[in-house]
Amino acid sequence: MVTWEFPPRIVGGIARHCYGLSRALVKKGHEVYLVTLDFPGAPLYEEVDGVKVYRTKVELGHPDFIVWTLLFNHFMEKKIAMASKEASFDVIHVHDWLTAPAGISSKHYLNRPLVSTVHSTEVGRAQGLHTPSSYLIDGLEWWLTYESKRIIVASYSMKREIEGHFRLPQDKIDVIPNAIDPEQYEKNVDRQAIRARYRVGDHERLVLFIGRLVPQKGVEHMIRAVPKVVKEHPEAKFIIVGEGWSKGYLESLTKSIGCEDRVTFLGFLPDQDLVDLTLSADLLVVPSSYEPFGIVALEGMAAGVPVVASNTGGLSEIIEHDRTGVLVYPGDPKSIAWGINRVLSDPAYSNYLIQNAKRRIAEIYSWEAVAEKTLKVYEAAEENSPT
C-alpha cells in the first residue's frame, strides 16, 4: 500500500482510511507492507498492529510543491524496491495522485497489478482547473486511473465524477464505502469535564465541526449560519476542529460577523481528544460543498451525535434525510441554520436520528466489510494479465 498520509501524519481522511484498511487486511491473515512519508517523531520503520510501515525520508527538497512531490515519489520507489526484496507482492495499492508516480513505476518493474483508490479529484477540490499545477495534478490523476487495473472509490457520486471526467469504463470502477471503528466510541466519558476543558458550560449546546479548513469543507457557510442559530438558540456554542490554509480567513470572518464569543477554533486535536470531544457534542455539522465521501459524518453517527450535513456527494449516500440525519442545501447558510435549529429544538427528534444512525453504522460501515470487498477487488486485479 502506498500513501502520503499515515498516522501520525494525519491531514484528512486518507490517513484514517489507510490505517483502518491495512489493519483490517492483516486481521484477515494478509501481509501488508505500507510505504508512506516520514513525520517528525515517527520511526522510519515500525509494525502497527501487524502492518509493516516504511516511512520515506525525502533527501532532497525544492520550493515548488509539484517538484517536491515528484522527488518524494522517487524516494518512495526506492523504499518499495527495498521492501520488495523481503516479500513478493501480489498487488500494489495506491491512494490518490500524490503517490501515483511511485505506484505506477513499481507496477512496471515488479510486474504486478496496480489498484488505486481515488479519494477525491483536483477538479472537485479546486472547483475547476485554474492553475498550471491544477492541470498537472488532474493529468496525474488521469494517468493513475489509466494505469490501474481496478479503481476504488468510496461513493457512487465519486464513481460518476471520475467516469465522466476521466472517460473511464464504468466496469473498471468499484464502489467501496469508507468505514470507522465503532468500538472507539463505545466508552463512557465525563462529558461535563470535557466540555469544561473547551469552555463549554453545562447550559450551553455544543455544535461541532471537524475537518480541514479549506473552502470545499464549507466552514464559511456554517459560520455565516451562526447568527441565525444563536437568534433561536443563544446557548449554542460552535467548536471548529482542524487545520487548513483558510483558517486565517475563517477567523477574520467570525470576527467580522461579531460571533467570536460563540465560535472557537481549536486547531488540530489528537485522535483520543477528538473522540472524547465528539462524544461530548450535541450536534455535528458537515457543511461541505464538495465531499466524495465524508467519513466524519460516520464518526458522528457512531458517537451518538445527530448529524446535519450537506446534501452532496457521498454525504447524500451516507445519510438518509429525517431518518439517520438531516440533509441541508450545500453552500446555503440559511438551510444549514434551519437544520441545526431543527435538531437543537427537538430532543425527541434528535434521539430518533441518533438511534437510527447507530443501527445503520453497525450494518454497513465496518472495516471488516471494507477489507472483504477490497480483497475481492485485488483478486479481480490479479486475474488474467498481471498488469
Next chain:
Amino acid sequence: MSMRIPPIPDETYFLCMLHNIGAIMPERSLSIEEIAERTAMDPSKVEENLRKLISSNYIEINVVGGIKRYHVTINGIRKVLSMYS
C-alpha cells in the same frame, strides 16, 4: 454549487516552500540567509513571513551557535498538507 474561494495568503505559500525544501524538524532548520537563497526571496520578505508564521505557531526558532534557525512545526506541516489533499 460554485464557491468564492479566498486567496491563499502569501505566508502560506512561503510556509509551503519552507516545508518543501525540507525544514520540517529542528535538525533540518535553516537560517534566514539560507532560506532566502533556496527560495530566491529577499531576506526582508523572508523575515516578514517568518514573523507572521511564528506568531501563529506554524514555525519554530532554535538558536544554534548564536544563529537563529527556523523550521516548520507539526501544525505547520498539517497546514501545508491541507493545500493538496
